[in-house]
Amino acid sequence: xxxxxxxxxxxxxxxxxxxxxxxxxxxxxxxxxxxxxxxxxxxxxxxxxxxxxxxxxxxxxxxxxxxxxxxxxxxxxxxxxxxxxxxxxxxxxxxxxxxxxxxxxxxxxxxxxxxx
Amino acid sequence: xxxxxxxxxxxxxxxxxxxxxxxxxxxxxxxxxxxxxxxxxxxxxxxxxxxxxxxxxxxxxxxxxxxxxxxxxxxxxxxxxxxxxxxxxxxxxxxxxxxxxxxxxxxxxxxx
Numbered sequence: 705x706x707x708x709x710x711x712x713x714x715x716x717x718x719x720x721x722x723x724x725x726x727x728x729x730x731x732x733x734x735x736x737x738x739x740x741x742x743x744x745x746x747x748x749x750x751x752x753x754x755x756x757x758x759x760x761x762x763x764x765x766x767x768x769x770x771x772x773x774x775x776x777x778x779x780x781x782x783x784x785x786x787x788x789x790x791x792x793x794x795x796x797x798x799x800x801x802x803x804x805x806x807x808x809x810x811x812x813x814x815x816x817x818x819x820x
Numbered sequence: 821x822x823x824x825x826x827x828x829x830x831x832x833x834x835x836x837x838x839x840x841x842x843x844x845x846x847x848x849x850x851x852x853x854x855x856x857x858x859x860x861x862x863x864x865x866x867x868x869x870x871x872x873x874x875x876x877x878x879x880x881x882x883x884x885x886x887x888x889x890x891x892x893x894x895x896x897x898x899x900x901x902x903x904x905x906x907x908x909x910x911x912x913x914x915x916x917x918x919x920x921x922x923x924x925x926x927x928x929x930x931x932x
Contacts, residue, residue, distance in 0.1 A: 708863075737920075746824070746909055746922030747864070760919070795863055808854065809920075811863040 706730045708812035710796050716818045722784035725815045729778070729798030737809065738771055738781050739795040747795055753779060754801060786819045793817075822847045822914050826923035834931045835902060841895040841926045843910035848888050851913045855884050855895050858907045858925065867908075868895070900930045 709728040717723050729736050734755050739747035750769065752760040755776040764771065768787070773779040783790055793816050797809040823846045833839050843853070852871050856864040868877045868884040870893065876885040883896040893910060909925040 710863075744924065746911070746924050748922070749920060793861075797864075808866050808869050809864075810866065811856075813863045814861075816861065 708796055708798055708810055710794075710812035710815055712815055713813060714816050714818075716820065717786050718820050719788055720785040722782065723786050723817065724783075725781045725794050725796075725817075727779045727781070727796030727812060729796070730810055733798035733800055733810075734776070735799045735801030736773060736779050737797040737799075738779070739797065741793040741795055741814075743792070750781070783817075786817075788819050791817055791819045822912060822917075822919070822921045824910060824912055824921050824923040826908075826910060826926050828926060829924065830927040830929070832929040832931060833900060835900060837900050838896065838898050839900055839928075841897070841908050841928070843893040843895070843923055845891045845893075845912045845921075847914055847916065848891050849914055849916050850888065851915050851918075853884075853886055853893050854911045854913075855882075855893075856909045856911065858909060860907075864909065902930045902932050904928060905930045 711726050736753040738750045740750050741747040750764045751771045753773045756773050771781045793814045795814045796812045799807045799809045825844045827842050850872050854869045855867045857867055858864045870877050870886040881898040886893045907925040907927045909922055911920050911922045913920045
């Protein structure tokens with residue numbers, strides 16, 4: 705069964721350093737989402753792509769976070785510089801995005817970030 | 821602004837019991853509602869998606885209902901098993917802003 709791939713699974717970094725997360729969605733899925741999940745909370749959307757275009761980045765802290773999906777397939781989320789409050793699970797999800805909004809999101813295993 | 825609430829925050833029940841998890845949302849203008857399962861330290865697994873025009877969906881021992889007008893959904897788990905222990909999250913997709921909003925989840929523990 706096709707899955708959403710994410711790497712690394714775990715990342716420990718010091719504050720002020722740069723970190724990057726990678727996501728490879730299910731083949732053929734046009735819509736890709738990055739979420740942040742703080743322990744004990746539900747996921748919060750950071751950015752949503754439709755193919756290579758950003759359709760929603762209203763919750764992305766743009767002073768330190770950036771995301772790209774250059775060829776409309778895999779995606780990278782970057783934080784520079786990392787802050788203590790960025791410690792969380794970063795989840796990537798994808799969906800078919802065939803024009804209907806009645807569709808299931810499929811999630812990757814996540815990257816757990818710890819900022820020291 | 822859409823708010824999604826899940827009650828209770830945590831639940832422990834003996835194995836074999838049937839149980840109900842609740843999800844409520846403040847804005848009934850939704851495209852769909854989705855229930856997910858999350859094991860500790862892992863990603864989310866989709867369980868059921870209910871479209872706004874539907875009232876329920878079933879998959880095996882799981883049944884999810886949707887009452888859009890009252891802003892409520894329930895996830896019914898029949899004959900619970902220890903393997904059902906996980907956090908269950910609901911998420912709604914609104915059509916006013918096309919945003920997906922998650923609840924904080926219910927941590928379920930099935931006692932052997």
